[in-house]
Amino acid sequence: MKAFGFSKQALIAALAGAGVTGAIVYAPQTFQQADAKQPITIEPPMGAPMSFADLIEEVSPAVVSVNVVSEREVSGMNDMEEFFERFRGLPGFDDYMREREQEGGQGEQDTPRTREARSLGSGFFISDEGYIVTNNHVIDGATEIEVVLEDGRELEAELVGTDPQTDLAVIKVVQPGSYPYVEFESDTELRRGDWVVALGNPFGLGGTATAGILSADGRELGGDSPYTDFLQIDAAINRGNSGGPTFDLQGRVVGVNTAIFSPTGGSVGIGFAIPAELAIDVTNALIKDGKVSRxxxxxxxxxxxxxxxxxxxxxxxxxxxxxxxxxxxxxxxxxxxxxxxxxxxxxxxxxxxxxxxxxxxxxxxxxxxxxxxxxxxxxxxxxxxxxxxxxxxxxxVATGSTTPGSDSSEAEEGPLGVSLLPLDNATRSAMGLDADEAGLLVGKIENDSPLRETIVRPGSVILSAGGAPLKSVADLSAAIEDAKSKGRGNLLLAVRNGQQTLFVTVSIEESTED
CATH class of the missing domain: 2.30.42.10 (PDZ domain)
Structure with missing residues (x-):
């Protein structure tokens, strides 16, 4: 499972999928208004559910547990450590382990090898033919996939397709038949505060339902999910819930449970689901082609x-x-x-x-x-x-990060408190630039230079300033004066570090030439 955690000084976030790995574990509302003689009260909304039992009874036959067998590369020492971990804390144990490590050295025990690992997740039928949606991280590397239905039947399943970019996957039961299924709903306008119900297989406990509200939408979690605006829900999602569905009160799937934010690895009321409108397009593509072409x-x-x-x-x-x-x-x-x-x-x-x-x-x-x-x-x-x-x-994309040395004594003092040197062919080649690319190699940067607040450092190359290529120090001075004449307080620079270019701005309000 991927998880987020806290520290005393800062909130440290690490995205975590809600899968479980076997041997390796991953009265009315009242609002006070200023200057109001009486508080504003809002009556409970009509239709608020007294129970979710009918909804859960209807949709739960479509929800399954997903059991996966995969091959993982481990070392012999890690296997033994995993066994000995259960004795941690016994008198003399730590001394024994230290002696064992000293005697064993690095020998054959550290030779990488593969072994069988088991993990658990959730999923749900989206067609009567047996297609099931789950998370990519649940079935990643699977050599065997088994689904367990609500009635206890255990069925073999095969992989149809995966999309790591959205963490979605589709599998299909091998045994033919007609299966109860649910549908995605992308037309509904979910609002913050609307009820949602999550079903799944937390910690291997199949058939578990939790309820909550939509806490927020449009969440960006970064990392490997650039295509997803997640739904944030406070219905409890734990390890093993990954791939399970999130329902609205009409029993329509509005999201696919995929991650939690937690300091402990367990639910603290901040879970994330892939929205239905994205899941529809991805799963349709996976069923059709086995992959998503972007x-x-x-x-x-x-x-x-x-x-x-x-x-x-x-x-x-x-x-x-x-x-x-x-x-x-x-x-x-x-x-x-x-x-x-x-x-x-x-x-x-x-x-x-x-x-x-x-x-x-x-x-x-x-x-x-x-x-x-x-x-x-x-x-x-x-x-x-x-x-x-x-x-x-x-x-x-080239990822080199070194630049050949240049004689800084030949560098010319320029504006912004920096010494600069025109590019030579060796530097262009090392930094993956075209043979005729303009730019100025950065030498010494003065302590009071505004460039010290940017990514510019000795060995960087400033390719352009204000959109104009830099062939000489005079070009940089001209770009600064041009920006000032237009009443601008910042200058846009294209900066090359290694073989990567990024744009930064530098303040020119107080810049002078030395």
Missing amino acids: GWLGVTIQDVTKDMAEAQGLDEARGAIIADVNEQSPAKKAGLRRGDVILSVNGKDATDATSVTRMVGSLMAGSSNDFMVLRDGKRQRISVTVGERPANPNAL
């Missing part, structure tokens, strides 16, 4: 911050700025450039980098699409034929 641009993008917007003369911070363009990507072929700000896709406004990622991911590979970008202060339409997202797009 559109791909081949760019690295960032949110446009308030300072970035000010530096470019935008009236608000929105859209996504392109930091890098893969050489073999659809974006490169379409003419998108580093520094372009994506404002909309097919007429739909882009709010930030996440919204662009999701919009592009929803496009059909091979389709032609209209991108509105901001380039050199002007809006421009560009037609882009998106490709199919590779299984591992990061593998297509």
Whole structure:
């Protein structure tokens, strides 16, 4: 199970799926209003349920336990430690373990090998043919899958398809028959405070129901889930609930339980479910093709911050700025450039980098699409034929982080309290830049330089300033003066560290040349 935890100084979050791994465990409301003579009271809403029993009785036959056997790579020492752990705390035990480690050394016990592991999760039928939705992390690496029905029947199941990006998977029972099933509901307008009911297999205890409310929606958990705005619910979700359904009061599936936020690994009232509207599209694609094909641009993008917007003369911070363009990507072929700000896709406004990622991911590979970008202060339409997202797009991006040494004595003192040196071919090659790429290699940075508050450091390369490529220190000075003449207090820089480019802003309100 993936879990979130707390510390005394800070809240430390670690996303955790709600699966269980066998040997390896993962009266009226009253509101006070200022200046009011009487408090405002709200009567309990009509139709509030006295019991969820009828709902649960109807839908529970469609909910199953998912038992998985998989192969895991472990070391012999880890196996023994797992056995000896049960004796931890007995008198003399720690001394015995230390002697054993000293005598055993690193020998054959540490040789990696595989062994059988068992894990538990939940799922639910979405068709009478036996298709079942669960989480990808529940069945990841499975060699055997078994589902247990409410009536106790144990049925073999086979994998249909998985989508790690949304943590969804579809399996299907092998035995033919007609099975009770439930349906996703994407048309309902869930509001914060609406009742929800979660069913599943927490801690291996099948057929468990919990109730709560929708605490929030549109939650972004980051990590490996860039395509998902999660529902946050306070119905108890624990280890083993992963893949189970979240219902509304009409027995419609509004979400798929997938993660919790917890300092202990158990429910503290903060659980997350994949919304039905996303689950519908993903599961349909998995049933049809066994995978989900997403559109791909081949760019690295960032949110446009308030300072970035000010530096470019935008009236608000929105859209996504392109930091890098893969050489073999659809974006490169379409003419998108580093520094372009994506404002909309097919007429739909882009709010930030996440919204662009999701919009592009929803496009059909091979389709032609209209991108509105901001380039050199002007809006421009560009037609882009998106490709199919590779299984591992990061593998297509160079990740080196070293730069060949340069003679800092040749560096020229420049504005912003930094010494700079024009790029040479060796540095361009080491940093994965084109042979004719402009840029200035950073040497010494003064203690009072505003660049110290950014990602710029000695060995970084400043590729552009205010959208203009930098071939000399004079170019940087000119970019600063141009921004000041437009009444701007920040300058947008494209900075290369290793083989990654990011945009940052630097304050120029007090900058002077040495």
